[in-house]
Amino acid sequence: MANKVRLGIIGLGAQGSMYAGFIQDGMVPNMEIGAICDVDQAKAQVVESTYPDVPFYDAYVALLDSGDVDAVVTCVPHYLHPEMGIEALRRNVHALVEKPAGVYTKQVKELNAFAETKPELTFAIMFNQRNNPLYQKIKEIVDSGELGAIRHSSWIITTWWRPQGYYEQSAWRATWGGEGGGVLVNQAPHQLDLWQWICGIPQSVYAKVAYGFRRDIAVEDEVTAVIDYGDGATGVFITAVHDLIGTDRFEILGDNGKIVVDNSLTATVTRLMKPERELSEGMDMQDVMKLFTGQLDTSNYYSSEVIEFESKWGAQHTGVLENFAANILDGTPLIAPGSDGINGVRLANAIHLSSWTGKDVSLDFDEDEYLTELNKRIREEGKFPVRN
Numbered sequence: 001m002a003n004k005v006r007l008g009i010i011g012l013g014a015q016g017s018m019y020a021g022f023i024q025d026g027m028v029p030n031m032e033i034g035a036i037c038d039v040d041q042a043k044a045q046v047v048e049s050t051y052p053d054v055p056f057y058d059a060y061v062a063l064l065d066s067g068d069v070d071a072v073v074t075c076v077p078h079y080l081h082p083e084m085g086i087e088a089l090r091r092n093v094h095a096l097v098e099k100p101a102g103v104y105t106k107q108v109k110e111l112n113a114f115a116e117t118k119p120e121l122t123f124a125i126m127f128n129q130r131n132n133p134l135y136q137k138i139k140e141i142v143d144s145g146e147l148g149a150i151r152h153s154s155w156i157i158t159t160w161w162r163p164q165g166y167y168e169q170s171a172w173r174a175t176w177g178g179e180g181g182g183v184l185v186n187q188a189p190h191q192l193d194l195w196q197w198i199c200g201i202p203q204s205v206y207a208k209v210a211y212g213f214r215r216d217i218a219v220e221d222e223v224t225a226v227i228d229y230g231d232g233a234t235g236v237f238i239t240a241v242h243d244l245i246g247t248d249r250f251e252i253l254g255d256n257g258k259i260v261v262d263n264s265l266t267a268t269v270t271r272l273m274k275p276e277r278e279l280s281e282g283m284d285m286q287d288v289m290k291l292f293t294g295q296l297d298t299s300n301y302y303s304s305e306v307i308e309f310e311s312k313w314g315a316q317h318t319g320v321l322e323n324f325a326a327n328i329l330d331g332t333p334l335i336a337p338g339s340d341g342i343n344g345v346r347l348a349n350a351i352h353l354s355s356w357t358g359k360d361v362s363l364d365f366d367e368d369e370y371l372t373e374l375n376k377r378i379r380e381e382g383k384f385p386v387r388n
Contacts (some may be wrong), residue, residue: 006034101341147254177384182219366373
């Protein structure tokens with residue numbers, strides 16, 4: 001392992017195949033494919049023809065025990081991420097789990113707790129959007145204090161349009177027992193992570209969620225959530241899978257300015273010359289009338305800058321893979337430590353629980369209550385075993 005990490009890819013579906021292609025094409029210079037695992041025996045022929053020198057396994061534990069890999073990535077259904085992460089670390093194999101880290105916080109806490117017992121190993125999560133230079137810049141601005149205290153944030157992210165046929169591809173998709181939820185656990189985990197990574201973890205949430213609203217599925221296909229950060233600061237998160245046009249707009253309002261992000265490509269950063277309250281107290285009605293009629297010289301009050309980066313979607317993933325390998329090889333700090341994965345799962349759980357109970361739910365909610373409600377829905381489906 002002197003120069004390259006031998007990665008075991010568990011699950012050769014769309015995601016696993018994409019990572020294998022990146023590595024084979026030399027896009028992750030400090031990594032090579034050590035082995036591939038899939039429960040579908042037909043994938044053995046795919047591996048033999050596409051990656052002829054790579055060992056294939058139909059059981060992930062056999063891959064972990066093979067000695068062929070230094071690390072693994074878990075490209076499997078969500079419920080399996082914590083289990084596989086724990087088993088990898090138990091065998092002193094570094095673990096990169098896909099998003100979300102799990103379906104419910106109790107299982108993710110088990111993963112995080114076990115990872116703490118293996119501090120010599122690398123434990124990361126595939127939050128590739130954290131490798132987007134636009135969001136890195138926004139976090140840098142917010143962390144610097146330029147905007148002052150955050151007073152409100154909102155994210156409308158409805159660019160997830162999925163036709164009915166998408167949900168009929170496999171029996172586990174869009175089910176409580178197989179997938180663990182809908183848009184919150186499948187499409188939106190990156191935004192739930194970025195929102196908290198940049199703006200902080202909220203105290204509570206109240207949510208209005210539609211289940212099977214515009215698609216014939218059991219899980220959520222539309223979500224509106226209002227969060228409370230404390231000290232009067234609030235936030236709104238809106239997502240759906242039935243908006244064919246789609247919107248991606250993220251706004252952060254602070255005492256000293258505002259950031260507006262459109263389509264995850266362009267950010268308009270407005271910086272006030274003084275805190276908003278001071279500007280308010282220093283303006284008379286004549287100034288206000290000039291402002292409303294466009295006659296006021298706004299350069300005395302604020303300045304704006306547009307930040308734009310070219311989207312390199314694949315590079316975000318390869319960057320996380322390369323960073324994961326670099327942490328293993330030389331201790332380079334992780335872009336997304338695995339322990340951070342619980343934040344998005346916790347918020348998604350709180351949103352579900354709020355909609356199920358019709359109440360405002362603390363982020364420090366009763367995890368047993370959540371699991372009871374989840375298992376109730378799994379039993380009603382009658383397709384998968386309940387969880388513990």
